[in-house]
Amino acid sequence: xxxxxxxxNLLHQRVQRFALGDRDDSFxxxxxxxxxxxxxxxxxxxxxxRARGAGLEALDDVPPVPTDAFRLTRVATYPxxxxxxxxxxxxxxxxxxxTHAMRRVDTYELLSLVYGRQALLAxxxxxxxxxxxxxxxxxxxxxxxxxxxxxxxxxxxxxxxELEPRFDSASPRRWLLNESGVDLAGLDxxxxxASRRRRPILLLGTAFALVAALDELAGARxxxxxxxxxxQTGGFKGRTxxxxxxxxxxxVSQAFQxxxxxxxxxxxxxxxxxxxxxxxxxxxxxxARHPSAAPGIxxxxxxxxxxxxDPSSLLPVGEGEVGLARFIDLGNVDSAVSVVTQDLVRRTxxxxxxxxxxxxxxxxxxxxxxxxxxxx
Amino acid sequence: MxxxxxxxxxxxxxxxxxxxxxxxxxxRLRERLHxxxxxxxxxxxxxxxxxxxxxPSSSELDELLASTPEAxxxxxxxxxxxxxxxxxxxxxxxxxxxxxxxxxxxxDPALIEALHELAPGSFELTRALSPAPGDHxxxxxxxxxxxxxxxxxxxxxxxxxxxxxxxxxxxxxxSWSPDDARAIALDTALFDRRGCLSPRVVCVAGxxxxxxxxxxxxxxxxxxxxxxxxSGPQSPAEAAELRRQxxxxxxxxxxxxxxxxxxxxxxxxxxxxxxxxxHVLPASDVAxxxxxxxxxxxxxxxxxxxLRRQLSAALPGARLARLGEMQRPALDGPVxxxxxxxxxxx
Numbered sequence: 001x002x003x004x005x006x007x008x009n010l011l012h013q014r015v016q017r018f019a020l021g022d023r024d025d026s027f028x029x030x031x032x033x034x035x036x037x038x039x040x041x042x043x044x045x046x047x048x049x050r051a052r053g054a055g056l057e058a059l060d061d062v063p064p065v066p067t068d069a070f071r072l073t074r075v076a077t078y079p080x081x082x083x084x085x086x087x088x089x090x091x092x093x094x095x096x097x098x099t100h101a102m103r104r105v106d107t108y109e110l111l112s113l114v115y116g117r118q119a120l121l122a123x124x125x126x127x128x129x130x131x132x133x134x135x136x137x138x139x140x141x142x143x144x145x146x147x148x149x150x151x152x153x154x155x156x157x158x159x160x161x162e163l164e165p166r167f168d169s170a171s172p173r174r175w176l177l178n179e180s181g182v183d184l185a186g187l188d189x190x191x192x193x194a195s196r197r198r199r200p201i202l203l204l205g206t207a208f209a210l211v212a213a214l215d216e217l218a219g220a221r222x223x224x225x226x227x228x229x230x231x232q233t234g235g236f237k238g239r240t241x242x243x244x245x246x247x248x249x250x251x252v253s254q255a256f257q258x259x260x261x262x263x264x265x266x267x268x269x270x271x272x273x274x275x276x277x278x279x280x281x282x283x284x285x286x287x288a289r290h291p292s293a294a295p296g297i298x299x300x301x302x303x304x305x306x307x308x309x310d311p312s313s314l315l316p317v318g319e320g321e322v323g324l325a326r327f328i329d330l331g332n333v334d335s336a337v338s339v340v341t342q343d344l345v346r347r348t349x350x351x352x353x354x355x356x357x358x359x360x361x362x363x364x365x366x367x368x369x370x371x372x373x374x375x376x
Numbered sequence: 377m378x379x380x381x382x383x384x385x386x387x388x389x390x391x392x393x394x395x396x397x398x399x400x401x402x403x404r405l406r407e408r409l410h411x412x413x414x415x416x417x418x419x420x421x422x423x424x425x426x427x428x429x430x431x432p433s434s435s436e437l438d439e440l441l442a443s444t445p446e447a448x449x450x451x452x453x454x455x456x457x458x459x460x461x462x463x464x465x466x467x468x469x470x471x472x473x474x475x476x477x478x479x480x481x482x483x484d485p486a487l488i489e490a491l492h493e494l495a496p497g498s499f500e501l502t503r504a505l506s507p508a509p510g511d512h513x514x515x516x517x518x519x520x521x522x523x524x525x526x527x528x529x530x531x532x533x534x535x536x537x538x539x540x541x542x543x544x545x546x547x548x549x550x551s552w553s554p555d556d557a558r559a560i561a562l563d564t565a566l567f568d569r570r571g572c573l574s575p576r577v578v579c580v581a582g583x584x585x586x587x588x589x590x591x592x593x594x595x596x597x598x599x600x601x602x603x604x605x606x607s608g609p610q611s612p613a614e615a616a617e618l619r620r621q622x623x624x625x626x627x628x629x630x631x632x633x634x635x636x637x638x639x640x641x642x643x644x645x646x647x648x649x650x651x652x653x654x655h656v657l658p659a660s661d662v663a664x665x666x667x668x669x670x671x672x673x674x675x676x677x678x679x680x681x682x683l684r685r686q687l688s689a690a691l692p693g694a695r696l697a698r699l700g701e702m703q704r705p706a707l708d709g710p711v712x713x714x715x716x717x718x719x720x721x722x
Contacts, residue, residue: 042629044626044627045627047622047626047631048626051623051626051631063623064623065623065624065627066620066621066623066624066627068624069623069624069627069628070618072624072625072627072628072629072644073627073628073629073642073644075627110629140471156559310618311612311613311615311616311619312612312615312616312619314619340620340623342620358616374526
């Protein structure tokens with residue numbers, strides 16, 4: 001086990017250097033080295049590699065692990081007693097929830113912060129960061145909540161005023177969704193503090209919470225200071241009201257008096273370490289790389305590659321065609337470097353278009369659908 | 377009572393003609409099922425000759441009539457179901473009332489239409505059900521369909537919701553014989569494991585190595601049976617689902633190839649994925665291991681009398697069967713006992 005841990009630690013270091021711009025490694029080389037490590041360290045992944053019957057010589061040789069596996073078993077290259085955190089999927093339709101365990105969180109934090117800054121802020125700038133999300137639990141169980149807390153610490157780090165005399169990312173003043181709903185009074189307070197200090201706000205919100213905020217505002221407006229932005233993420237699984245993402249974007253931009261392009265979509269999932277963002281914030285590094293970035297197009301960081309694949313063969317589909325999202329995520333050193341979801345995507349304009357979830361096979365008969373047993 | 381019995385028997389008479397491959401109606405039905413059921417011809421034939429309940433005993437019929445409430449009108453909504461299930465649903469309908477309306481499954485209306493043709497007047501086929509207070513409605517299908525239907529029913533209707541479920545097998549490793557593998561494979565392969573009686577999990581009272589031996593033999597039996605009883609054609613969506621489930625099972629469990637399906641093995645509580653796959657689970661207390669699924673289990677088969685006794689106490693909603701007999705439950709009422717026989721008053 002010591003040798004495997006050492007190998008894992010070396011891979012973490014290489015991934016972190018790669019994320020910081022060091023190009024001694026290539027994406028493909030690193031991905032294959034991680035896959036070979038996982039084939040040795042993870043019995044399940046080893047079985048998947050042998051079942052496919054190919055070596056690990058090219059990216060398409062790496063068998064993607066279905067997200068279902070995270071609900072059926074532990075997806076990790078090391079024993080559970082070494083877990084530093086365990087993040088759980090947020091599904092509400094079934095008893096089994098998926099788990100993504102991590103032995104070390106520094107790689108997760110670095111990758112989240114590097115790319116989050118590139119997508120949401122101007123280089124070197126800061127903002128008052130608050131979240132329309134519930135306060136994270138201790139120990140943390142939501143990867144999204146964990147990431148939001150890190151954004152508060154690193155992109156902000158300043159006290160919120162008389163109600164939060166010392167900076168505290170766990171302060172209830174920063175987590176504006178609780179059992180009673182959206183804390184609009186709290187948000188209003190943050191807006192007043194930001195306006196006084198002439199600082200922009202970065203409001204992090206799940207789609208569900210943003211809809212709840214719009215409902216609560218009931219047509220009223222709560223203008224955010226100039227330069228502010230909203231990061232919207234997540235879906236509506238199991239919730240009572242669904243709103244199209246573009247409709248939500250319009251509603252949010254009107255309610256908070258922001259331009260459409262300052263409402264930025266983030267795509268992530270518990271089973272991944274890395275995230276995708278829309279590149280619409282003009283002063284951001286991501287926009288500088290993709291000046292024609294349109295809303296609805298998500299961009300990967302250099303350490304994540306999304307490939308639309310055929311649902312049956314899991315091989316890449318033709319240029320511009322729709323396929324299931326296969327992620328090769330260098331951040332998943334200790335879990336699954338390649339993951340396939342049921343989300344449909346298409347490559348377009350240098351980025352990825354998210355097209356919703358693949359409908360399952362039409363149910364036949366009364367045999368309990370596997371989804372009902374697996375869905376988390 | 378005599379009238380009700382006569383109505384059921386008239387339906388059974390029609391069913392016997394349809395099960396007989398020598399009759400013109402039987403031949404026509406087979407051709408139709410080839411188009412609608414999604415099963416191979418061999419599976420259709422076995423379904424008609426082995427699983428269609430055409431000859432219940434007198435006491436089974438008594439039980440069917442006793443467990444079915446009488447109603448001014450009965451309404452039956454069929455699912456895109458295991459095709460033979462249409463007969464039981466119609467029989468319960470006519471046992472309940474002389475006025476029966478049946479809405480067939482759009483996907484597979486073959487058997488109910490054939491029964492209607494041969495037993496005209498037993499029930500009416502309709503495109504929309506319109507129950508009134510006091511009527512009874514039997515509905516079969518997915519839980520979401522049932523919830524939608526329930527929400528649309530007027531107050532005062534009695535609702536019998538037969539939603540999704542699955543079967544399980546419990547075997548004692550000490551009394552296991554190689555023939556048991558063949559019997560379980562048959563229960564699995566019939567109707568390509570689409571039925572709510574179809575087994576998805578095999579719980580082995582014994583050690584992990586004993587469970588592994590059972591899993592290996594099951595995989596062999598499933599593979600062998602597939603040559604005699606091929607699977608129906610797969611749509612691209614079904615193929616993709618199977619691929620995903622197989623890969624997830626490969627990652628999560630020890631896997632044994634079983635023709636086009638697989639048998640997985642682990643100590644984790646899990647059920648088989650798509651197609652004819654099964655999950656094998658070693659257990660020291662079989663009834664306790666299956667208890668978390670009590671609400672979903674429709675049928676449990678076993679090779680051991682003592683196990684059957686334990687399961688009967690732990691899983692009162694499930695029908696108990698012998699190995700190889702899961703797909704031919706007696707025509708003595710609904711297939712399982714998970715629901716109150718009088719229904720739920722809306």
